[in-house]
Amino acid sequence: MRVTIAPETEGVLNADAGSTVRRTVLPCGVRVLTEQMPGIRSVSIGFWIAVGSRDEADHQYGSTHFLEHLLFKGTAKRSALDIAAAFDAVGGESNAMTGKESTCYYARVLDTDLPMAVEVLTDMVTSAVIDPAEMETERGVILEELAMAEDDPGDVVHERFTEQVLDGHPLGRPIGGTPEAIEQASRDDVWDHFARWYRPEELVITAAGGLDHEQLCQLVTAALEGSRWDISQNSQPAPRRVGAEIHIPVRTGTEHHRKPVEQTQVILGGRGMAAHDEDRFALSLMHAVLGGGMSSRLFQEIRERRGLAYSTYSFSAAFTDAGLYGLYAGCLPEKVDAVIDVMSTELERIATEEVTAEELERAKGQLRGSTVLGMEETSSRMSRLGKAELVRGEFVDISDTLAQVEAVTSADIQRVAARLADSPRATTIVGP
Missing domain, CATH: 3.30.830.10 (Metalloenzyme, LuxS/M16 peptidase-like)
Known part of the structure; x- marks a missing residue:
């Protein structure tokens, strides 16, 4: 069975092999999708924003990946150590991934630790400080990451091939940016990129495992109410990225x-x-x-x-x-x-x-x-x-x-x- 996910679609989307998939749109525009899997004691949860490296303005090149690092570096409530310790203390995992069209902050925890995961991830995504000193430290970390990739010829050939096939288009650029772009990135540019994309109507929360959909929606709502975001206004989810297939020249x-x-x-x-x-x-x-x-x-x-x-x-x-x-x-x-x-x-x-x-x-x-x-x-x-x-x-x-x-x-x-x-x-x- 396949189900088209219209903006207003709510309730049960489908059940497959004993699992139940549900979708809810909160009044502020945040979308919550879950798959309840009977007999599973763990939960994987992801906070998705539909922004990737292709969406960056020229002066913000590398900002999406920069933010992936910076959101782990602290909020008004938590230091970077607090964020790391919260998951370590329960044997959980947390990480993030930046793509060309989306960014995801995710965690895997025991079902009993899901409230903590929701609270910490919500705090990170909505209320990151983007501290200038932490940004300078992380700038060095990202430059090391890029240098490590440049030392791997397997990584290099894939990056150069993508640039050659998607010649001149933002999709052809490396996701992490270039050393030159990271060196030049300012706190204002990264902050503006954060403010533009990290909003309630852009946020999609997905979770799968041993969970209850209604309880998760309640946890998310409570966490959002304690965040920096204003969720008092009713909003519709942001439109999905759409478009006919485009022609991009190939450097043959x-x-x-x-x-x-x-x-x-x-x-x-x-x-x-x-x-x-x-x-x-x-x-x-x-x-x-x-x-x-x-x-x-x-x-x-x-x-x-x-x-x-x-x-x-x-x-x-x-x-x-x-x-x-x-x-x-x-x-x-x-x-x-x-x-x-x-x-x-x-x-x-x-x-x-x-x-x-x-x-x-x-x-x-x-x-x-x-x-x-x-x-x-x-x-x-x-x-x-x-x-x-x-x-x-x-x-x-x-x-x-x-x-x-x-x-x-x-x-x-x-x-x-x-x-x-x-x-x-x-x-x-x-x-x-």
Whole structure:
């Protein structure tokens, strides 16, 4: 079953395998979605804001990721140590993630510790101080994080490939910013970014595990009433990010970024599919066949038969109005040409020939297994609710997801592969 999540949708969205999914819009515009999972003693909870690196003004580049760090550095009620100690004291976990289109602050705790998690996360998201001294300290931490990523050629090749495929668009920029942008970021710029996006109508709270929906709504309301936000006015939730797929130029050809390392990193690919594309299930199965495991074509041909690389796979990234795909391998410099030749050959082959019945069934089994096994974790179900609300505007239960996977044919996979293979291609190389 799939349910469209209209702004006014309330109550039970769906029940699947004994769990119950519910959605409530609080008067202030905050959205609360839960999945109650019988027999589970833990709860994963996430506070989502639909702002990512693509939404930053030029003078605020890197601010979204900067805020991810700064919200853990203290509020009017709590120091950074207080925030960390609150979760450590109950054996819980807390963290955050910044993407190109959203930011999430999340925690996993015992069901009895959910009130604490709600109170602390609400305090962080609504009432962060953004202390200038703490900002200077964290500036150094972020610069170290960027330096660490720059020292990893695997990270570098993915960043450079994204820049090449999404040429000149904010989606092509690194999520964490650049060292230059972080060095120049002012407290006023980061604060303005915080004030613009961190508002009741932008906040989505999702939780999954051993919980009661009504109780969670009461906890959230109480925490908001004690926060810096004014929730006295009735508000509607902010509109979802929407838009037709956009055209972004691809810098075609090969770009070589030299690094003094032993192994060369290679990605060949191009523009992919947006998050709402109806072919997304066929695309997932195409990747399972092409580069999704040890039995995939890339792994068998590049590693097992020819010994050209240790690691190889294919991948996609999907955003509201754009996407990309790539074929990756890490190999010795003298093997780069051979690896690229195999990648090109396998991409053309899956685009011109239907996959075998055996490959199709193996790919479906792989996707079925990974989908169901992933949903046994409360954190995965919490994330699924966040994406349903912010990205798709639609909740799809596991049974319907599996049915859509099962409906994909070999011809569908070939058609999707042809869409990718026929589009402009880029090759990114990082190495000596």
